[in-house]
Amino acid sequence: MEKRCLLWYLFSYYKWRRDVYYLMEKLPGDPRYPIVGTDYTFIGVPKEELFNAFIGSIKKYGPTFRTWNGSNHELHLTKPEHLELIMNNSIHITKGYQYEILYPWLGQGLLTSDGARWFQHRKLITPTFHFKILENFMNVFVEKSEILLKILDAKADGSVHNVHSDITHCALDIICETAMGVNVNAMSNDDNEYIKAIYDISELFVWRAVRPYISDFVFQYLKKGRRFREDLEILHGFTNKVISDRKKILEKKGRKADTSDKDDLGIKKRSSFLDLLLEASDGGRVLSDTDIREEVDTFMFEGHDTTTAGMSWTLLLLGNNPEIQEKVFEEVRNVLQDKPTPTSLNELHELKYLECVIKESLRLYPSVPFIMRRIKQDIQIDDYKIPENVQIILHIYGVHRNPEHYVNPDKFDPDRFLPENSAKRHPYAFIPFSAGPRNCIGQKFAMYEEKTILASIVNRFKLTAVESMDNIKLTSDIILRPANGVLVKLEKRM
Ligand code: HEM
Incomplete structure (x- = not known):
């Protein structure tokens, strides 16, 4: 019986590989070559040209094409209609093999898990992103914007400054405080062990992602492997300590955390995602401490680099488009009147432009x-029958620049998003937060954070970018960022 099962398994595997090939x-x-697959096309390409080389394949071979990352096949999709087939189907929620390098840090958090576990956790965590809870985080956004x-202010001296790290530190302070209720003060002091470990591990992920031929076994013996383990110890140690301290405080108080919690001075305290997860955990019966740590670590990973990149690109685009910047400024002044920053969700909703x-x-x-996804059922895309378990790369960038959906797609034109101009757009032609059941759970949080900080900056300063958008190099490890940071001149408006 066992022998027959094994034969059946081998036959199915052989048939699957044949279909994929x-x-x-x-x-x-x-063309594909042994060991390197098609990765040889990137050999000798400078880091800041890699993303363009990668995207270049869309023009060369799109809309549907393939690459080989070493011996791993990858099918690339760039049309909204095709992305919808996968993203909008709750069967295809399994992430690609590329996410495995995140497991040691994020374990089975929302980003990396799938199946029943993902479904249960997503259902449990969704209410923690309710706008009433997010409203509570406005205090954090405002406080951190004021520090920023x-x-x-000290850089508004007529000379060129790179404000990328200021934006990064601000986003890190926000996510530490909202996710864990901890103030790490990255803006005043980035010499923090935890912050340094986050930077370092992100770098190591990238290093590994572009070297699929280095196995876990080999990696653990490399110097970088040791660094990776040290970073992990710091990151997990920090989150574990925050969780256990918070649990003790809540146990001592003998009551659940709630958003109207007051401190000894009677001042309203903020609830963090951690408090909400501890409350939902039902004393460990629904979520264990490890489950909670994995979710908090996932928020830390997903919740700062993404918003930093979003704000950095917006500042560069505004610094290159003075008329659009003036329109934003006028709107902000109209809504805020004499205030330096927005302070309520209502105000943020009014900032429509x-x-x-x-x-x-x-x-x-x-x-x-x-x-990346691994599909769980055969699908048909145009003339191609795609067998289950094929690894697929879904090109959000490619979709966003598709000339069939955007006239003059490389032009910066915010009016595209006025209601009258976007009503007829394909729902999968604009998907920065992904779409369907595995969309970004933090998208409202991200928009509120970005709006608060950007409105505060534009309200206070006139920005002039130093590099034109055509000259700015893109670098993408996991996140798409400007290679040289955010080089701007700041002029105080008041
Ligand atoms: C501009 C900011 C952001 C962008 C562009 C963004 C984009 C995305 C995208 C594209 C995904 C899908 C990833 C995939 O399928 O591999 C995702 C998932 C996710 N994001 Fe975001 N994100 C942003 C901010 C945030 C923030 C602030 C948080 C948390 C506070 C967050 C938490 C998550 C989580 C937990 C997931 C996994 C959701 C799931 O699979 O159920 N994101 N995000």
Whole structure:
């Protein structure tokens, strides 16, 4: 019986591989060679040209093509209609093999898990992103924006400054406080062990992602492997300590965390995502401490680089388009009157043109330019029959620049997002936060954060970019960022 099962398994596997090879042979793409696959096309390409080289294949072979990352096949899709087939189907929620390098840090958090576990956790965590909870985070957005404004005040001296790290530190302070209820003060002091480990591990992920031929076994013996383990120890140690301290405090108080919690001075305290997860965990019966740590770590990973990149690109685009910047400024002044920053969700909702600007920035420069899935059922795409378990790269960047859906797609034109101009657009032609059941759970949080910080900056300063958009190099590890940071001149408006 066992022998027959094994034979059946081997036969199915052989048939699957044959079907995949047949499909890959049919699809357009660069010639494939043993060991390197098609990765040889990137050899010698400078880091800041890699993304363009990668995207270049869309023009060369799109809309549907294939690459080989070493011996791993990859099918690329760039048309909204095709992305919808996968993203809008709750069967195809399994992530690609590329996410495995995140497991040691994020474990089975929302981003990396699938199946029943993902479904249960998503259902449990969704209410923690309710707008009533997000409203509670406005205090954090405002407080951190005010600190950022002070830092930028000192840079409004007529000379060129790179404000990328200021934006990064601000986003990190926001996510630490909202996710864990901890103030790491990255804006005043980035010499923090935890912050340094986040930077370092992100770098190591990228290093590994472009070297699929280095196995886990080999990696653990490399110097970088040791660094990776040290970073992990710091990151997990920090989150574990925050969780256990918070649990003790809540147990001592003998009551659940709630958003109207007051401190000893009677001042309303903020609830963090961690507090909400601890409350939902039902004393460990629904979520264990490890489950909670994995979700908090996932928020930390997903919740700062993405918004930093979004704000960085918006600042560069505004610094290159003074008329659009003036329109944003006028709107902000109208809504805020004499205030330096927005302070309520109502005000943020009134900043409609700024929202168009942020969306148009995310269209041109989506923080997450592509995502990966492994499909769980055969599907038909045009003339191609795609067998189950094929690895697919879904090109968010490619979709956003598709001339069939955007006239003059490389032009920065926020008016595209006015209601009258976007009503007829294909629903999958604008998907910076992905779409369907596995869309970004933090998208409202991200929009509120970006709006608060950007409105505060534009309200206080006139920005002039130093590099023109055509000259700015794009670099993408996991996140799409400007290679040289955000080089701007700041002029105080008041
Ligand atoms: C501009 C900012 C952001 C962008 C562009 C963005 C984009 C995305 C995208 C494209 C995905 C799908 C990833 C995939 O399928 O591989 C995703 C998932 C996710 N994002 Fe975001 N994100 C942003 C901000 C945030 C923030 C602020 C948080 C948390 C506070 C967050 C938490 C998550 C989580 C937990 C997932 C996994 C959801 C699931 O699979 O159920 N994101 N995000």
